[in-house]
Amino acid sequence: MNYTYVLLIPLIPLAVFLLLGLFNQKIKPALSGLIGVLGLTLSTLFSFYTAFQYFFVIGKVNGAFPSLGQKTVWMNFTDTLRIDMGILLDPISVMMLIVVSTISLMVHIYSRGYMKGDEGYTKFFAFLSLFTFSMYGLVLATNLFQIYIFWELVGVSSYLLIGYYYTKDTAVAAAKKAFIVTRFADLGFLIGILIIGYYTGTYDFETLNNPEGSAILNWASTSFMGLSVLTWALILVFIGGAGKSAMFPLHIWLPDAMEGPTPVSALIHAATMVVAGVFLVARLFPMYYFVEEGFALQIVAFVGAFSSLFAAVIAITQTDIKRVLAFSTMSQLGYMMLALGVSGYEGHEGLGYMSSMFHLFTHAMFKALLFLCAGSVIHAVHSNFLKDMGGLRKYMPITNITFLIAALAIAGIPPFAGFWSKDEILVAVYEHNKLLYAVGIIVAGLTAVYIFRIYFGIFWGKDRVYDHAPKESPFSMTFPLIVLAILSATVGFIPFSEFISPDRIGFEGHINIPLALVAVLVGIIGISIAWVFYKKENDLASKAADRFGIFYTWVYDKFYFDELYLYITKNILFKGIAASAAWFDRNIVDGTMNAIGNSTVGVSKKIKGMQSGRVQDYALAFVTGAVLLAIVFIYLWTI
Amino acid sequence: MIAGITIYELFTVTSILFFIGVYGFITRKNLISVLISVELILNASVINFVVINKYLYPDILQGVLFSIFIIAVAAAETALAVSIIINLYRQINSVEVKDIETMKY
Numbered sequence: 001m002n003y004t005y006v007l008l009i010p011l012i013p014l015a016v017f018l019l020l021g022l023f024n025q026k027i028k029p030a031l032s033g034l035i036g037v038l039g040l041t042l043s044t045l046f047s048f049y050t051a052f053q054y055f056f057v058i059g060k061v062n063g064a065f066p067s068l069g070q071k072t073v074w075m076n077f078t079d080t081l082r083i084d085m086g087i088l089l090d091p092i093s094v095m096m097l098i099v100v101s102t103i104s105l106m107v108h109i110y111s112r113g114y115m116k117g118d119e120g121y122t123k124f125f126a127f128l129s130l131f132t133f134s135m136y137g138l139v140l141a142t143n144l145f146q147i148y149i150f151w152e153l154v155g156v157s158s159y160l161l162i163g164y165y166y167t168k169d170t171a172v173a174a175a176k177k178a179f180i181v182t183r184f185a186d187l188g189f190l191i192g193i194l195i196i197g198y199y200t201g202t203y204d205f206e207t208l209n210n211p212e213g214s215a216i217l218n219w220a221s222t223s224f225m226g227l228s229v230l231t232w233a234l235i236l237v238f239i240g241g242a243g244k245s246a247m248f249p250l251h252i253w254l255p256d257a258m259e260g261p262t263p264v265s266a267l268i269h270a271a272t273m274v275v276a277g278v279f280l281v282a283r284l285f286p287m288y289y290f291v292e293e294g295f296a297l298q299i300v301a302f303v304g305a306f307s308s309l310f311a312a313v314i315a316i317t318q319t320d321i322k323r324v325l326a327f328s329t330m331s332q333l334g335y336m337m338l339a340l341g342v343s344g345y346e347g348h349e350g351l352g353y354m355s356s357m358f359h360l361f362t363h364a365m366f367k368a369l370l371f372l373c374a375g376s377v378i379h380a381v382h383s384n385f386l387k388d389m390g391g392l393r394k395y396m397p398i399t400n401i402t403f404l405i406a407a408l409a410i411a412g413i414p415p416f417a418g419f420w421s422k423d424e425i426l427v428a429v430y431e432h433n434k435l436l437y438a439v440g441i442i443v444a445g446l447t448a449v450y451i452f453r454i455y456f457g458i459f460w461g462k463d464r465v466y467d468h469a470p471k472e473s474p475f476s477m478t479f480p481l482i483v484l485a486i487l488s489a490t491v492g493f494i495p496f497s498e499f500i501s502p503d504r505i506g507f508e509g510h511i512n513i514p515l516a517l518v519a520v521l522v523g524i525i526g527i528s529i530a531w532v533f534y535k536k537e538n539d540l541a542s543k544a545a546d547r548f549g550i551f552y553t554w555v556y557d558k559f560y561f562d563e564l565y566l567y568i569t570k571n572i573l574f575k576g577i578a579a580s581a582a583w584f585d586r587n588i589v590d591g592t593m594n595a596i597g598n599s600t601v602g603v604s605k606k607i608k609g610m611q612s613g614r615v616q617d618y619a620l621a622f623v624t625g626a627v628l629l630a631i632v633f634i635y636l637w638t639i
Numbered sequence: 640m641i642a643g644i645t646i647y648e649l650f651t652v653t654s655i656l657f658f659i660g661v662y663g664f665i666t667r668k669n670l671i672s673v674l675i676s677v678e679l680i681l682n683a684s685v686i687n688f689v690v691i692n693k694y695l696y697p698d699i700l701q702g703v704l705f706s707i708f709i710i711a712v713a714a715a716e717t718a719l720a721v722s723i724i725i726n727l728y729r730q731i732n733s734v735e736v737k738d739i740e741t742m743k744y
Contacts, residue, residue, distance in 0.1 A: 613740030616673075620665045 003070055006050050006087050009097065010136035012043040013129040020126035029121040033112040036125035040105045040132065047101035054094045055499055064504040065091050067206055071142045080201045088142040088205060091500045092282055092357055096139035099364045100272050102487070104132045106480035107267040110372055113476035114263055114379060124164060128267070131157035135272050139279065143203040144193045147280070151189070151244070154273045155182050161268060162260040174256035181253040185243020192236030199229050209286040211345075219291040227292060234288055234296035238281060238303075245277025246330045247337060248307040252561055254330055258322040258384075262375030265322060270329050270371050271364035278336045278360055285353055285502055289345050301341020301432075305439045308334025310559075312446035317545075317556040320384045321374050321454050325367070328410065328450065331443060332363050338440065339425040342432035343502065350502040352432070354509075355424030358496040362417035365491055366409040369484035370451075373403040376477055377458055380470035386454065390461040395470040398478045400459045402485040407455045409488045411448035412523045419520070420492035426519050427512045444519055448526025456534035646694045653690070657683035670724050670734045674717065681713045 016039035020032050027035070058066070071086025108128060115124050134153035141147035156179075163175030197203055199222060200215040208215045215230075222229045239250075246254035257269050268274070281288060281300055288297045308331045315327035336356045343352025376399045381388055393400040409416035412423070422444065430437040472478065497509035533541045545552045554560070656679055663676030685706040692702025728734050 614736060615739075616665050616667075616736060619661075623661055623665070 003068070003087060003089070005046055006069070006089065006140070009043045009046045009050065009101070010133050010140065012039045012046075013133040013136065015039070017126050017129040017133060020122050020129065024122050024126065027122050032122040032125050033108075036129055037105070037108045037112065039129065040101070040108045043132075043136070044101040044105045047097040050089070051094050051098050054089055055091075060506075065499070065506075069140075069142065077197075078201075081197055081203070083145045083203060084142050085146055086142040087140040089140075091504060092279065093139045095357060095361060095500060096279060097136070099275075099361055100132065100135045100139060103267055103271040103364055103368045104128070104135075106368065106372070106484055107263045110266075110375070110477050110480040111261075111263040113474045114375055115261065116474075120164065124161075124261070127157060127160050127164070128264075131161065131268060131273070135276075138276060141205075143205060144196065144208075145203050147283070148186075148189065148193055151240070151276065151280075152186065154268075154276065155179060155186070155244075158182075158257070158268050158273055161264040162257045164260055164264065168259065170256075171259040174253075174259040178253040178257050181250055182243045185250050186240050188236040188243075189240020192233040192238075192240065195229060195233035195236065199233070205283060209284065211286055211290060216287060216290045227295065230287070231292040231295050234284065234291060235299060237284065238296060238300055241277030241280040242303060243277070244280075245274050245333045245337070246307075247277065247303050247334065248310050249561065251307065251311065251330050252565055255318075255323050255326045255558070258320070258326050262322065262371060262378060265326070266368045266371030266375065269326065270367040274329060274333060275336070275360050275364065278333060278340065278356065281337070281340050282353065282357060285340065285343070286345065288340075289343070289502070297341050297343075299341075300337050301436060304334045304337025304339075304341055305436050306334070308332070308338060308443045309439050309446075310334075312443045312450065313555055314558050315450040316446060316453065317552065319386050321377070321386060321389075321458065322371070322384055324450055324454050325370055325374060328370075328447065329367055331447065332359070332367065332410070335422070335425055335440070335443065336360055336363070338436060339428055342429050342436065345502045347501075347503065347505070348507045350507070351424060351497070352428035353502045354497050354500050354507075355421060355428050357500045359418075359421035359425055361494075361496070362409070362421045362488070362491055365484055366406040366416075366418055366488040369402060369406040369481065369488055370410070372477070372481055372484065373399050373406065376473045376481065379473055379477070381466070386457040389458045391459070391463040392470060393459040395466075396459075396472045398472055398481060402478075402481040403455060403459065405485045406488050407451045409492075410451050411527060412444055412519055413527075414516075414520060415489070415492065417488050417490070417492035419516075421496075423511060423516045423519055424497075424509070427515050430512075430515055441518065441522055445522040445526040448523040449530050452527045452530030453534050456530055460535055640693050640697065646690060649686070649690045649694075653683045653686045656686070668736055670727070670736060670739075673736065674720050674724070677720075678713065678717065681709060685709050 016036055020027060020035065054065075054068070058068070060066075068089040069087040071084040071088075073082055074085040075083040077083070108125070111124065111128065115121055118124065131154060134150050134157055137150035138147055138154060141150060159175050159179040162178050163171050165171045166175075193203070196208070196215075200208060200218075202208060202215065207213055210216065219228045219230045224232055241247075243250045254269060254274070258265055260269070288294065288300065311327040311330035311334060315324050315331060318324045318327060336359050339352045339356035339359065341352070343350055343354075343356065376396065377389065377392060378384055380392070380396060380399075383389070405416065409418035412419045414420075426437065426440050426444070429440050495509060498506045501507055533544070548555075557563075660676045660679030660681075660683060663679065664673055667673045667676060688702040688706045688709070692700070696702070724734055727739065731738055
């Protein structure tokens with residue numbers, strides 16, 4: 001089996017990035033957009049071909065999906081510990097290839113319309129390609145270190161694209177915030193990697209994840225503060241994942257990241273990069289599950305559940321539609337984490353794992369669609385805020401319909417994609433923990449409320465008069481909307497459990513009718529609430545807001561987490577630690593160096609008068625010295 | 640090898656020549672005289688080369704050949720030094736050692 005064509009999947013976007021990046025000024029915008037789209041089309045075709053080969057041609061070997069791919073040694077640390085570079089094909093990486101390539105292609109096509117006339121058009125496509133390359137590298141990574149390298153690369157591309165409108169102060173601040181917060185989380189990831197490397201002697205996923213391997217069997221051999229060191233390492237790795245996936249309390253960067261262009265939000269901050277954290281936990285799932293009887297996995301579950309509730313509550317109050325979607329993303333990511341956290345390993349036990357990946361897949365489709373629709377709306381009315389919208393269904397029929405499909409999908413209404421994956425998650429959680437199930441159900445209801453709140457707010461609500469009548473977006477923008485809408489409506493019917501499960505054997509999936517009914521009912525209730533409040537212009541919403549009073553303000557300001565972090569960094573880190581470190585640096589470190597330099601200068605000033613400038617004086621000194629040395633060596637130092 | 644003259648006597652002569660050169664180098668006021676003193680030092684060492692070659696290793700010729708090299712180098716060096724001195728004279732109208740001390744520090 002030859003995997004060279006798999007290698008092309010990440011390399012084509014890299015080549016496009018280099019081409020567009022190096023000849024940024026030379027390439028005409030129309031051409032650069034075309035190059036970007038064509039490159040991505042090629043790698044999308046390769047991705048689909050790979051998936052087809054993997055799932056249907058090669059299929060199961062000995063009843064389970066195999067791990068394929070190849071790798072070369074990149075760096076040797078010790079005899080056993082080394083870093084490889086290569087590609088790894090297993091069910092989740094192949095699935096991620098599909099997600100990344102599909103969404104990225106759609107976003108590329110969309111961007112040709114959305115970014116039209118922008119000054120940095122070519123640069124934008126170059127960055128998009130860089131991101132796509134990094135994301136492919138991340139999902140195909142064979143070991144922890146390789147995933148870390150690409151992990152940082154997606155962070156950089158995210159930084160570049162959030163700060164794309166670099167003349168706007170808020171965009172620059174948001175880019176810095178995203179980079180610093182995720183970087184801070186990645187410190188945990190790095191320490192976790194180093195611990196794993198030190199105690200297990202390998203970075204390779206295959207070796208680490210083998211349930212009969214030494215890494216998993218010997219987890220109890222070393223402990224630290226009452227827990228296995230590997231548990232600590234996995235918690236640290238999860239901190240890295242939580243940073244990327246905007247889990248509480250490292251979520252603060254995601255809403256601000258919406259300063260970037262909307263296609264970027266769709267690609268990076270909804271569908272692909274932010275799920276990297278979920279993917280990371282899934283990638284190391286056997287370790288999470290077996291080490292310390294899944295202690296670290298419990299933490300994943302609770303953090304995920306809390307984040308999803310927390311974000312859903314905030315999403316209801318936000319007025320910027322992109323921010324609503326950002327909190328919605330955070331909430332859905334929490335769902336995925338929760339599902340992973342409650343998953344078992346063998347057979348049907350692996351429902352949580354499978355549903356998490358399923359939800360990742362469907363969520364990527366409908367959330368990218370939601371963002372692209374929001375972008376289409378923003379393109380038409382030139383504002384992010386709900387107050388500037390309303391009654392748009394007459395002006396933008398395609399955006400209206402596609403947004404509605406995506407909204408139904410995320411609210412979990414059958415037969416749209418979100419229903420199937422969300423139902424599986426709720427079943428998995430129900431079987432594991434009733435409290436978390438309650439959280440999940442509440443979040444499902446809240447999701448329906450906030451998504452239909454903005455749906456009605458944008459497309460229905462008050463019939464307002466626009467200064468410039470908004471019109472439907474060009475075909476390059478509506479085409480991706482239509483494609484993604486079709487996908488959002490249909491991907492739910494993929495029998496995911498056949499393909500993806502922790503033990504890779506697969507199991508028979510089925511719908512749990514009572515739980516599904518409950519979930520759908522909650523979704524419908526949520527939609528009805530939104531209907532009553534926002535379908536027609538009325539003051540029910542503001543009345544409700546007044547009723548909640550201070551609690552509403554509290555939620556509206558995102559529980560003041562930004563302010564809390566600012567307080568901690570400004571007053572404790574900057575004033576306390578950084579200021580004293582700066583004082584030490586300026587006075588002690590620099591002072592020592594300056595003192596050495598100054599004393600040398602002072603001494604040389606004092607003794608420079610000894611130089612007369614007359615060559616004969618020097619000659620005399622030299623001869624005298626030579627004679628003296630001769631006397632010493634010949635007569636005195638004879639012994 | 641010269642009959643009746645020992646190597647010690649020849650060393651004495653070259654040593655006297657050498658130290659005359661050193662003395663002259665240190666005390667002369669005129670740059671040309673300083674240059675002549677340097678030539679004396681060089682000549683003393685050239686004679687030493689020849690003497691040691693002839694008295695101690697009569698079978699080989701390295702020392703003699705080396706002395707020829709030194710003479711050639713000394714000639715070149717003298718030409719260079721004289722040209723420097725002439726240029727110096729054009730600049731400051733003097734070839735006195737005491738006048739050339741502006742480049743100290």
